[in-house]
Amino acid sequence: MTGPSIRLARPDDLPQILDVLRAALGETPLLRRTPELWRWKHVENPFGPSLVLVAEADGRVVGVRAFMRWELETPDGDTLRCVRAVDTATHPDYLRRGIFRRLTESAIEYARDEGVDLVFNTPNAKSGAGYLKMGWRTVARLGVIVRWRTGRVAPLDSDTVPRLDDHVAAVDPLDPLPPARRGHGLRTPRRDAYLHWRFSQHPTARYGAVRFGSGTAVVRPNVRAGRRELVVSDVLGDATAGLFREVAKRNRSRYVATWFSPAAPERRIARRALYAPVPGLRTLTLVARPLRSLPVDVFDLGNWDLAVSDLELL
Numbered sequence: 001m002t003g004p005s006i007r008l009a010r011p012d013d014l015p016q017i018l019d020v021l022r023a024a025l026g027e028t029p030l031l032r033r034t035p036e037l038w039r040w041k042h043v044e045n046p047f048g049p050s051l052v053l054v055a056e057a058d059g060r061v062v063g064v065r066a067f068m069r070w071e072l073e074t075p076d077g078d079t080l081r082c083v084r085a086v087d088t089a090t091h092p093d094y095l096r097r098g099i100f101r102r103l104t105e106s107a108i109e110y111a112r113d114e115g116v117d118l119v120f121n122t123p124n125a126k127s128g129a130g131y132l133k134m135g136w137r138t139v140a141r142l143g144v145i146v147r148w149r150t151g152r153v154a155p156l157d158s159d160t161v162p163r164l165d166d167h168v169a170a171v172d173p174l175d176p177l178p179p180a181r182r183g184h185g186l187r188t189p190r191r192d193a194y195l196h197w198r199f200s201q202h203p204t205a206r207y208g209a210v211r212f213g214s215g216t217a218v219v220r221p222n223v224r225a226g227r228r229e230l231v232v233s234d235v236l237g238d239a240t241a242g243l244f245r246e247v248a249k250r251n252r253s254r255y256v257a258t259w260f261s262p263a264a265p266e267r268r269i270a271r272r273a274l275y276a277p278v279p280g281l282r283t284l285t286l287v288a289r290p291l292r293s294l295p296v297d298v299f300d301l302g303n304w305d306l307a308v309s310d311l312e313l314l
């Protein structure tokens with residue numbers, strides 16, 4: 001075996017990249033590692049094409065590392081150029097040989113040379129320790145806010161891909177496109193191109209809309225641990241307790257799940273509509289690594305204005 005070499009990915013690497021991701025991470029009915037999903041995330045993203053590196057050994061791709069381009073705006077209107085450390089995998093035959101570390105450190109060097117300000121991501125249990133060893137720090141462990149439904153709920157086969165029209169009519173959440181509110185912390189700018197990419201052009205996730213007054217809740221059905229749930233991914237336009245109550249009324253699952261960071265006004269408003277944090281439940285860990293000195297403390301969750309849609313990429 002020759003030692004792995006690290007290089008920028010080429011378009012013709014895609015089949016091998018997907019093979020490595022499938023071998024390392026597997027697939028579920030809700031998450032298929034298709035070329036379409038890869039292209040949506042890493043080629044069509046309105047913030048720009050991803051920085052993708054591969055490791056090659058024995059004449060094949062054995063590791064992959066993708067940094068998605070992103071932007072966050074500060075409340076003062078400054079834009080931070082970001083990357084999100086998302087898809088990363090080492091083929092199971094090549095683990096614990098430093099491939100993830102070498103790929104990630106090379107990607108950081110490329111990002112730094114390009115003037116990227118900040119890296120952030122929500123690693124899983126397998127990669128979390130590796131990031132912390134490489135200089136990332138934890139911002140916070142994030143939970144879920146839930147409103148329970150009383151009464152009977154249809155039983156569910158956990159392999160079933162949930163259907164949007166079980167809950168809401170398939171209306172386009174972006175028609176009409178509500179005005180974006182200002183940020184109360186680091187916030188993804190919700191420009192038209194971003195909203196269309198995020199909610200209308202996703203190759204697998206189907207988003208619907210629940211409207212109330214001049215607010216739109218962007219929702220998607222999901223299955224978590226064999227349980228059917230309706231997720232409020234984002235709120236566009238005016239968030240009101242009436243809007244969150246309207247979502248709960250339309251829901252056909254055991255509960256509605258959402259999450260907003262403490263700086264987001266939607267969190268307070270959802271609480272008024274009886275959405276409550278689930279004690280002790282932590283689903284994601286937000287980690288970050290600034291690549292230069294920044295005008296805001298990114299390790300204080302109070303400085304982030306986030307919704308579910310900013311973190312998950314479903």
Ligand SMILES: CC(C)(COP(=O)(O)OP(=O)(O)OC[C@H]1O[C@@H](n2cnc3c(N)ncnc32)[C@H](O)[C@@H]1OP(=O)(O)O)[C@@H](O)C(=O)NCCC(=O)NCCS
Pocket residue numbers: 024025086087088089090091094095096097098099100101102123124126127129130131133
């Ligand atoms: C996570 C993953 C990419 C690590 O790949 P790898 O090439 O084996 O990692 P490395 O050999 O470069 O290890 C880098 C550091 O992380 C640590 N590390 C790697 N795997 C670890 C594990 N399972 N538990 C604890 N630490 C681990 C290593 O100790 C190493 O630190 P060191 O250099 O000080 O020893 C690999 O396990 C994988 O592909 N997992 C499945 C896919 C996945 O979960 N991807 C992340 C989410 S997209």
